[in-house]
Amino acid sequence: MSKIVLKGNIAFTPTKEKFQIHKNSYIIVEDGKVVDICSELDKSYKNYTIQDFSDKLIIPGFVDLHLHAPQYPNRGLGLDKELIPWLETYTFPEEGKYSDLDYSRKVFSRLINELWRVGTTRSGVFASIHKESTKLLLDMFIESGLGAYVGKVNMDRNTAPYLTENTRASIVDTEEIIKEYMNKSSLVKPIVTPRFIPTCSEELLESLAGLAIDYKIPVQSHLNENKSEIIWVKELFPNSENYASVYDDFNLFGQTSTIMAHCIYNTDEEIDLMAKNGVYAAHCPYSNYNLSSGIMPVRKFLNKGVPVGLGSDISGGNSLSIPNIIAGTIQASKMAWINSNKELAPLTFSEGFFLGTKGGGSFFGKVGSFEKGYEFDALVIDDSSLSDINELSIEERLQKFIYIGDDRYIVERYVKGRRIEKPFD
Ligand code: GUN
Ligand code: FE
The missing domain is CATH 3.20.20.140 (Metal-dependent hydrolases)
Structure with a gap:
Protein backbone atom coordinates (compact mmCIF):
# COMPACT_ATOMS: atom_id res chain seq x y z
CA MET A 1 0.00 0.00 0.00
CA SER A 2 1.39 3.43 -0.92
CA LYS A 3 1.52 5.82 2.02
CA ILE A 4 2.54 9.45 1.88
CA VAL A 5 2.41 12.41 4.22
CA LEU A 6 2.59 16.02 3.04
CA LYS A 7 3.14 18.90 5.40
CA GLY A 8 2.10 22.48 4.66
CA ASN A 9 -0.80 24.92 4.85
CA ILE A 10 -3.79 22.85 3.72
CA ALA A 11 -6.90 24.57 2.29
CA PHE A 12 -10.02 23.22 0.60
CA THR A 13 -13.78 23.79 0.36
CA PRO A 14 -15.89 20.85 1.64
CA THR A 15 -18.88 23.15 1.06
CA LYS A 16 -19.09 26.24 -1.09
CA GLU A 17 -19.77 28.44 1.92
CA LYS A 18 -16.34 28.32 3.47
CA PHE A 19 -12.78 27.08 3.41
CA GLN A 20 -11.48 24.48 5.76
CA ILE A 21 -7.95 25.53 6.60
CA HIS A 22 -5.29 23.57 8.46
CA LYS A 23 -2.25 25.73 9.03
CA ASN A 24 1.08 23.99 9.24
CA SER A 25 -0.51 20.53 9.25
CA TYR A 26 -0.05 17.04 7.87
CA ILE A 27 -2.23 15.35 5.28
CA ILE A 28 -2.01 11.55 5.24
CA VAL A 29 -2.68 9.74 1.97
CA GLU A 30 -2.99 5.97 1.62
CA ASP A 31 -3.49 4.27 -1.73
CA GLY A 32 -4.30 7.58 -3.38
CA LYS A 33 -6.94 8.61 -0.83
CA VAL A 34 -6.97 11.10 2.01
CA VAL A 35 -7.17 9.29 5.36
CA ASP A 36 -6.48 12.08 7.82
CA ILE A 37 -5.37 15.65 8.40
CA CYS A 38 -3.66 16.47 11.70
CA SER A 39 -1.60 19.20 13.29
CA GLU A 40 0.63 16.74 15.18
CA LEU A 41 1.75 13.60 13.46
CA ASP A 42 0.21 10.59 15.23
CA LYS A 43 2.80 7.99 16.07
CA SER A 44 1.11 5.44 13.80
CA TYR A 45 2.21 7.59 10.83
CA LYS A 46 5.73 8.15 12.13
CA ASN A 47 7.35 5.70 9.72
CA TYR A 48 5.65 7.20 6.61
CA THR A 49 7.78 9.25 4.24
CA ILE A 50 7.08 12.92 4.95
CA GLN A 51 7.26 15.57 2.25
CA ASP A 52 7.71 18.82 4.12
CA PHE A 53 6.45 21.76 2.08
CA SER A 54 6.92 24.10 5.06
CA ASP A 55 4.98 27.35 4.50
CA LYS A 56 3.63 26.46 1.06
CA LEU A 57 -0.07 25.97 0.31
CA ILE A 58 -1.56 22.54 -0.42
CA ILE A 59 -4.86 22.76 -2.29
CA PRO A 60 -7.02 20.41 -4.42
CA GLY A 61 -6.18 20.12 -8.12
CA GLY A 365 -16.43 10.82 -7.83
CA LYS A 366 -14.82 11.83 -4.54
CA VAL A 367 -12.61 14.43 -6.19
CA GLY A 368 -11.81 18.09 -5.56
CA SER A 369 -11.65 18.12 -1.77
CA PHE A 370 -9.48 16.72 1.04
CA GLU A 371 -12.24 15.20 3.14
CA LYS A 372 -11.56 11.66 4.32
CA GLY A 373 -11.91 9.16 1.48
CA TYR A 374 -11.33 11.74 -1.27
CA GLU A 375 -8.89 10.92 -4.04
CA PHE A 376 -5.79 12.98 -3.41
CA ASP A 377 -5.55 15.34 -6.39
CA ALA A 378 -3.45 18.21 -5.14
CA LEU A 379 -1.26 21.17 -5.99
CA VAL A 380 1.54 22.61 -3.92
CA ILE A 381 1.76 26.38 -4.30
CA ASP A 382 4.82 28.43 -3.49
CA ASP A 383 3.32 31.91 -3.23
CA SER A 384 6.11 33.40 -1.13
CA SER A 385 6.86 36.13 -3.66
CA LEU A 386 3.16 37.03 -4.00
CA SER A 387 2.48 37.65 -0.35
CA ASP A 388 5.70 38.92 1.15
CA ILE A 389 4.76 42.53 1.87
CA ASN A 390 1.90 42.33 4.37
CA GLU A 391 1.03 39.49 6.68
CA LEU A 392 -1.87 37.58 5.08
CA SER A 393 -4.19 34.83 6.21
CA ILE A 394 -4.10 31.53 4.28
CA GLU A 395 -7.37 32.42 2.54
CA GLU A 396 -6.00 35.82 1.52
CA ARG A 397 -2.87 34.16 0.17
CA LEU A 398 -5.12 31.90 -1.90
CA GLN A 399 -7.05 34.91 -3.20
CA LYS A 400 -3.76 36.43 -4.38
CA PHE A 401 -2.74 33.19 -6.08
CA ILE A 402 -6.11 32.85 -7.85
CA TYR A 403 -6.40 36.49 -8.96
CA ILE A 404 -2.80 37.43 -9.74
CA GLY A 405 -0.81 34.19 -9.65
CA ASP A 406 -0.13 31.76 -12.46
CA ASP A 407 1.42 28.38 -13.12
CA ARG A 408 4.90 29.57 -12.09
CA TYR A 409 3.73 29.35 -8.49
CA ILE A 410 2.64 25.70 -8.78
CA VAL A 411 5.54 23.54 -7.67
CA GLU A 412 3.97 20.04 -7.44
CA ARG A 413 0.94 18.27 -8.87
CA TYR A 414 -0.60 15.02 -7.60
CA VAL A 415 -3.39 12.92 -9.08
CA LYS A 416 -4.91 10.15 -6.95
CA GLY A 417 -1.88 10.25 -4.67
CA ARG A 418 0.66 10.03 -7.47
CA ARG A 419 3.10 12.85 -8.19
CA ILE A 420 2.79 13.81 -11.85
CA GLU A 421 5.70 15.15 -13.87
CA LYS A 422 5.48 17.09 -17.12
CA PRO A 423 3.84 14.52 -19.41
CA PHE A 424 5.47 15.10 -22.81
CA ASP A 425 8.81 16.51 -24.02
N1 GUN B 1 -21.66 24.47 -29.56
C1 GUN B 1 -21.45 23.46 -30.44
N2 GUN B 1 -20.15 23.27 -30.66
C2 GUN B 1 -19.50 24.15 -29.90
C3 GUN B 1 -18.12 24.43 -29.70
O1 GUN B 1 -17.21 23.82 -30.27
N3 GUN B 1 -17.83 25.44 -28.83
C4 GUN B 1 -18.80 26.14 -28.18
N4 GUN B 1 -18.45 27.11 -27.34
N5 GUN B 1 -20.10 25.90 -28.37
C5 GUN B 1 -20.44 24.92 -29.21
FE1 FE C 1 -17.82 23.96 -25.92
Missing part, protein backbone atom coordinates in the same frame (compact mmCIF):
# COMPACT_ATOMS: atom_id res chain seq x y z
CA PHE A 62 -8.37 22.12 -10.48
CA VAL A 63 -11.15 20.61 -12.57
CA ASP A 64 -11.98 21.76 -16.11
CA LEU A 65 -15.41 20.38 -16.88
CA HIS A 66 -15.56 21.47 -20.53
CA LEU A 67 -12.90 21.87 -23.20
CA HIS A 68 -12.30 20.98 -26.85
CA ALA A 69 -8.89 19.35 -27.42
CA PRO A 70 -8.75 19.83 -31.22
CA GLN A 71 -9.50 23.54 -30.82
CA TYR A 72 -6.23 24.05 -28.91
CA PRO A 73 -4.37 25.55 -31.92
CA ASN A 74 -7.18 28.11 -32.33
CA ARG A 75 -6.88 29.67 -28.88
CA GLY A 76 -7.08 33.43 -29.17
CA LEU A 77 -8.14 33.31 -32.83
CA GLY A 78 -11.31 34.64 -34.36
CA LEU A 79 -13.06 35.75 -31.20
CA ASP A 80 -14.81 38.53 -33.06
CA LYS A 81 -17.81 36.41 -34.00
CA GLU A 82 -20.80 34.82 -32.34
CA LEU A 83 -21.19 31.07 -31.90
CA ILE A 84 -22.53 29.82 -35.25
CA PRO A 85 -20.33 31.91 -37.59
CA TRP A 86 -17.36 31.23 -35.28
CA LEU A 87 -17.97 27.49 -35.56
CA GLU A 88 -18.23 27.68 -39.35
CA THR A 89 -15.32 30.04 -39.93
CA TYR A 90 -12.72 28.91 -37.45
CA THR A 91 -13.67 25.84 -35.49
CA PHE A 92 -14.89 23.35 -38.07
CA PRO A 93 -11.90 23.86 -40.42
CA GLU A 94 -9.50 23.19 -37.53
CA GLU A 95 -11.46 20.15 -36.33
CA GLY A 96 -11.27 18.77 -39.87
CA LYS A 97 -7.53 18.18 -39.48
CA TYR A 98 -7.70 15.33 -36.98
CA SER A 99 -7.79 12.47 -39.42
CA ASP A 100 -4.03 13.16 -39.32
CA LEU A 101 -2.57 11.34 -36.30
CA ASP A 102 0.80 13.10 -36.41
CA TYR A 103 -0.97 16.44 -36.25
CA SER A 104 -3.22 15.08 -33.47
CA ARG A 105 -0.22 13.95 -31.43
CA LYS A 106 1.50 17.30 -31.79
CA VAL A 107 -1.57 19.21 -30.63
CA PHE A 108 -2.56 16.82 -27.83
CA SER A 109 0.93 16.69 -26.30
CA ARG A 110 0.94 20.49 -26.05
CA LEU A 111 -2.58 20.59 -24.67
CA ILE A 112 -1.92 17.95 -22.00
CA ASN A 113 1.36 19.60 -21.04
CA GLU A 114 -0.48 22.86 -20.58
CA LEU A 115 -3.26 21.27 -18.52
CA TRP A 116 -0.53 19.84 -16.30
CA ARG A 117 1.26 23.17 -16.14
CA VAL A 118 -1.82 25.16 -15.05
CA GLY A 119 -2.76 22.60 -12.39
CA THR A 120 -5.80 21.03 -14.03
CA THR A 121 -5.84 17.48 -12.72
CA ARG A 122 -9.19 16.34 -14.21
CA SER A 123 -10.96 17.40 -17.40
CA GLY A 124 -14.12 16.78 -19.41
CA VAL A 125 -12.86 16.77 -22.99
CA PHE A 126 -14.43 16.88 -26.45
CA ALA A 127 -12.23 15.29 -29.11
CA SER A 128 -13.27 15.50 -32.80
CA ILE A 129 -15.39 13.14 -34.90
CA HIS A 130 -12.28 11.07 -35.68
CA LYS A 131 -12.11 7.65 -34.04
CA GLU A 132 -8.37 7.06 -34.19
CA SER A 133 -7.52 10.57 -33.04
CA THR A 134 -9.95 10.20 -30.12
CA LYS A 135 -8.29 6.92 -29.12
CA LEU A 136 -4.90 8.62 -29.33
CA LEU A 137 -6.15 11.37 -27.00
CA LEU A 138 -7.44 8.76 -24.52
CA ASP A 139 -4.08 6.95 -24.65
CA MET A 140 -2.14 10.17 -24.19
CA PHE A 141 -4.21 11.14 -21.15
CA ILE A 142 -3.60 7.66 -19.71
CA GLU A 143 0.14 8.09 -20.33
CA SER A 144 0.11 11.54 -18.68
CA GLY A 145 -1.36 10.39 -15.34
CA LEU A 146 -4.00 13.15 -15.42
CA GLY A 147 -7.68 12.25 -15.12
CA ALA A 148 -10.18 12.85 -17.94
CA TYR A 149 -13.42 11.92 -19.60
CA VAL A 150 -12.78 12.03 -23.34
CA GLY A 151 -15.54 11.88 -25.94
CA LYS A 152 -15.52 11.29 -29.66
CA VAL A 153 -17.75 14.03 -31.06
CA ASN A 154 -20.87 12.86 -32.90
CA MET A 155 -22.51 14.92 -35.62
CA ASP A 156 -24.33 13.83 -38.74
CA ARG A 157 -26.00 17.00 -40.05
CA ASN A 158 -25.78 20.79 -40.30
CA THR A 159 -22.01 20.94 -40.24
CA ALA A 160 -19.21 21.11 -42.81
CA PRO A 161 -19.29 18.24 -45.33
CA TYR A 162 -15.91 16.93 -44.11
CA LEU A 163 -17.29 16.69 -40.54
CA THR A 164 -20.64 15.15 -41.44
CA GLU A 165 -20.63 11.56 -40.25
CA ASN A 166 -22.61 8.68 -41.60
CA THR A 167 -25.06 8.02 -38.77
CA ARG A 168 -24.41 4.28 -38.47
CA ALA A 169 -20.64 4.74 -38.70
CA SER A 170 -20.80 7.38 -35.96
CA ILE A 171 -22.58 4.92 -33.65
CA VAL A 172 -20.31 1.98 -34.52
CA ASP A 173 -17.15 4.05 -33.95
CA THR A 174 -18.48 5.35 -30.63
CA GLU A 175 -19.34 1.85 -29.43
CA GLU A 176 -15.89 0.59 -30.39
CA ILE A 177 -14.24 3.33 -28.31
CA ILE A 178 -16.56 2.66 -25.35
CA LYS A 179 -15.79 -1.07 -25.35
CA GLU A 180 -12.07 -0.54 -25.71
CA TYR A 181 -11.70 2.17 -23.05
CA MET A 182 -14.46 1.73 -20.48
CA ASN A 183 -12.33 -0.51 -18.27
CA LYS A 184 -8.85 0.39 -19.45
CA SER A 185 -8.02 3.05 -16.87
CA SER A 186 -9.47 4.19 -13.56
CA LEU A 187 -8.60 7.81 -14.37
CA VAL A 188 -9.36 8.16 -18.07
CA LYS A 189 -12.73 7.13 -19.44
CA PRO A 190 -14.94 7.56 -22.49
CA ILE A 191 -17.97 9.85 -22.50
CA VAL A 192 -20.81 10.04 -25.04
CA THR A 193 -20.56 13.40 -26.85
CA PRO A 194 -23.31 14.53 -29.20
CA ARG A 195 -21.91 17.95 -30.19
CA PHE A 196 -25.19 19.80 -29.69
CA ILE A 197 -28.76 19.35 -30.87
CA PRO A 198 -28.46 21.19 -34.23
CA THR A 199 -25.76 18.84 -35.56
CA CYS A 200 -27.41 15.55 -34.51
CA SER A 201 -30.24 13.67 -36.21
CA GLU A 202 -32.97 11.99 -34.20
CA GLU A 203 -31.57 8.58 -35.05
CA LEU A 204 -28.12 9.62 -33.83
CA LEU A 205 -29.44 11.04 -30.55
CA GLU A 206 -31.55 7.96 -29.92
CA SER A 207 -28.70 5.54 -30.60
CA LEU A 208 -26.20 7.50 -28.51
CA ALA A 209 -28.58 7.43 -25.54
CA GLY A 210 -28.87 3.69 -26.06
CA LEU A 211 -25.08 3.32 -25.85
CA ALA A 212 -24.82 5.58 -22.80
CA ILE A 213 -27.51 3.64 -20.94
CA ASP A 214 -26.41 0.14 -22.01
CA TYR A 215 -22.75 0.69 -21.12
CA LYS A 216 -23.43 3.12 -18.21
CA ILE A 217 -21.38 5.86 -19.84
CA PRO A 218 -21.78 9.56 -19.00
CA VAL A 219 -22.83 12.21 -21.51
CA GLN A 220 -21.58 15.71 -22.33
CA SER A 221 -22.94 18.36 -24.66
CA HIS A 222 -23.87 22.04 -25.01
CA LEU A 223 -27.09 23.75 -23.91
CA ASN A 224 -28.60 27.23 -24.29
CA GLU A 225 -25.40 29.03 -25.20
CA ASN A 226 -26.62 31.49 -27.82
CA LYS A 227 -29.99 32.95 -28.79
CA SER A 228 -29.71 32.03 -32.51
CA GLU A 229 -28.81 28.47 -31.49
CA ILE A 230 -31.93 28.28 -29.32
CA ILE A 231 -34.17 29.50 -32.17
CA TRP A 232 -32.56 26.88 -34.44
CA VAL A 233 -33.26 24.09 -31.93
CA LYS A 234 -36.90 25.22 -31.69
CA GLU A 235 -37.18 25.03 -35.49
CA LEU A 236 -35.67 21.53 -35.54
CA PHE A 237 -37.75 20.21 -32.63
CA PRO A 238 -40.93 22.33 -32.55
CA ASN A 239 -42.77 19.80 -30.40
CA SER A 240 -40.29 19.71 -27.55
CA GLU A 241 -41.03 21.92 -24.58
CA ASN A 242 -37.61 23.62 -24.67
CA TYR A 243 -33.95 22.95 -25.52
CA ALA A 244 -33.22 20.90 -22.38
CA SER A 245 -36.27 18.72 -22.93
CA VAL A 246 -35.01 17.77 -26.41
CA TYR A 247 -32.06 16.07 -24.69
CA ASP A 248 -34.38 14.69 -22.03
CA ASP A 249 -36.86 13.35 -24.58
CA PHE A 250 -33.96 11.39 -26.11
CA ASN A 251 -32.69 10.16 -22.68
CA LEU A 252 -29.53 12.24 -22.83
CA PHE A 253 -30.24 14.41 -19.80
CA GLY A 254 -29.17 12.73 -16.60
CA GLN A 255 -30.26 9.19 -17.48
CA THR A 256 -26.51 8.66 -17.00
CA SER A 257 -24.28 11.37 -15.42
CA THR A 258 -24.43 14.37 -17.71
CA ILE A 259 -22.58 17.66 -18.23
CA MET A 260 -24.17 20.52 -20.17
CA ALA A 261 -21.90 23.42 -21.06
CA HIS A 262 -23.03 27.06 -20.85
CA CYS A 263 -26.72 27.03 -19.78
CA ILE A 264 -26.91 30.80 -20.17
CA TYR A 265 -30.54 31.10 -21.23
CA ASN A 266 -32.14 28.25 -19.29
CA THR A 267 -35.75 28.87 -18.31
CA ASP A 268 -36.73 28.14 -14.72
CA GLU A 269 -38.27 24.88 -15.96
CA GLU A 270 -34.99 23.88 -17.58
CA ILE A 271 -33.06 24.66 -14.40
CA ASP A 272 -35.57 22.62 -12.40
CA LEU A 273 -35.15 19.71 -14.82
CA MET A 274 -31.38 19.84 -14.38
CA ALA A 275 -31.81 19.81 -10.59
CA LYS A 276 -34.28 16.93 -10.78
CA ASN A 277 -32.08 14.86 -13.11
CA GLY A 278 -28.78 15.83 -11.41
CA VAL A 279 -27.41 17.27 -14.65
CA TYR A 280 -24.19 19.28 -14.24
CA ALA A 281 -23.81 22.77 -15.66
CA ALA A 282 -20.31 23.64 -16.89
CA HIS A 283 -19.99 27.41 -16.57
CA CYS A 284 -17.52 28.84 -19.10
CA PRO A 285 -17.39 32.60 -18.49
CA TYR A 286 -14.43 33.42 -20.76
CA SER A 287 -16.02 31.66 -23.71
CA ASN A 288 -19.31 33.37 -22.97
CA TYR A 289 -17.62 36.78 -23.06
CA ASN A 290 -15.55 36.06 -26.19
CA LEU A 291 -18.45 34.78 -28.27
CA SER A 292 -20.82 37.48 -26.95
CA SER A 293 -22.99 34.65 -25.69
CA GLY A 294 -24.21 36.17 -22.42
CA ILE A 295 -23.83 35.70 -18.67
CA MET A 296 -24.99 32.53 -16.97
CA PRO A 297 -26.83 33.32 -13.73
CA VAL A 298 -24.87 30.79 -11.67
CA ARG A 299 -26.54 31.83 -8.42
CA LYS A 300 -29.94 30.71 -9.73
CA PHE A 301 -28.53 27.26 -10.48
CA LEU A 302 -26.91 26.99 -7.05
CA ASN A 303 -30.12 28.15 -5.35
CA LYS A 304 -32.04 25.38 -7.10
CA GLY A 305 -29.44 22.72 -6.26
CA VAL A 306 -28.01 22.14 -9.75
CA PRO A 307 -24.44 20.79 -9.60
CA VAL A 308 -22.10 23.34 -11.21
CA GLY A 309 -18.45 23.17 -12.31
CA LEU A 310 -16.23 25.41 -14.42
CA GLY A 311 -14.96 25.00 -17.97
CA SER A 312 -12.31 26.71 -20.07
CA ASP A 313 -14.19 25.82 -23.27
CA ILE A 314 -11.07 26.40 -25.32
CA SER A 315 -11.04 27.76 -27.93
CA GLY A 316 -14.24 29.72 -27.32
CA GLY A 317 -12.42 30.44 -24.08
CA ASN A 318 -8.92 31.85 -24.39
CA SER A 319 -7.37 30.50 -21.20
CA LEU A 320 -6.89 26.98 -19.84
CA SER A 321 -6.21 28.32 -16.36
CA ILE A 322 -8.99 27.43 -13.91
CA PRO A 323 -7.68 30.08 -11.46
CA ASN A 324 -8.30 32.67 -14.21
CA ILE A 325 -11.72 31.16 -14.78
CA ILE A 326 -12.55 31.24 -11.07
CA ALA A 327 -11.82 34.98 -11.12
CA GLY A 328 -13.86 35.30 -14.34
CA THR A 329 -16.73 33.39 -12.72
CA ILE A 330 -16.85 35.71 -9.73
CA GLN A 331 -16.67 38.73 -12.05
CA ALA A 332 -19.48 37.36 -14.24
CA SER A 333 -21.61 36.78 -11.13
CA LYS A 334 -21.23 40.47 -10.27
CA MET A 335 -22.56 41.46 -13.69
CA ALA A 336 -25.45 39.02 -13.16
CA TRP A 337 -26.07 40.72 -9.82
CA ILE A 338 -26.25 44.16 -11.46
CA ASN A 339 -28.40 42.82 -14.32
CA SER A 340 -30.83 41.23 -11.87
CA ASN A 341 -31.38 44.44 -9.92
CA LYS A 342 -29.21 42.95 -7.19
CA GLU A 343 -31.42 39.92 -6.76
CA LEU A 344 -28.81 37.26 -7.61
CA ALA A 345 -26.06 37.71 -5.03
CA PRO A 346 -22.54 37.68 -6.46
CA LEU A 347 -20.41 34.62 -5.75
CA THR A 348 -17.99 34.76 -2.85
CA PHE A 349 -14.36 33.72 -3.17
CA SER A 350 -14.96 30.37 -1.48
CA GLU A 351 -17.87 29.69 -3.84
CA GLY A 352 -15.68 30.40 -6.88
CA PHE A 353 -12.92 28.15 -5.53
CA PHE A 354 -15.44 25.41 -4.75
CA LEU A 355 -16.78 25.48 -8.34
CA GLY A 356 -13.26 25.09 -9.75
CA THR A 357 -12.43 22.15 -7.45
CA LYS A 358 -15.13 20.09 -5.73
CA GLY A 359 -18.01 21.49 -7.83
CA GLY A 360 -16.66 19.99 -11.05
CA GLY A 361 -14.67 17.31 -9.22
CA SER A 362 -17.77 15.58 -7.91
CA PHE A 363 -18.54 14.55 -11.49
CA PHE A 364 -15.47 12.29 -11.22
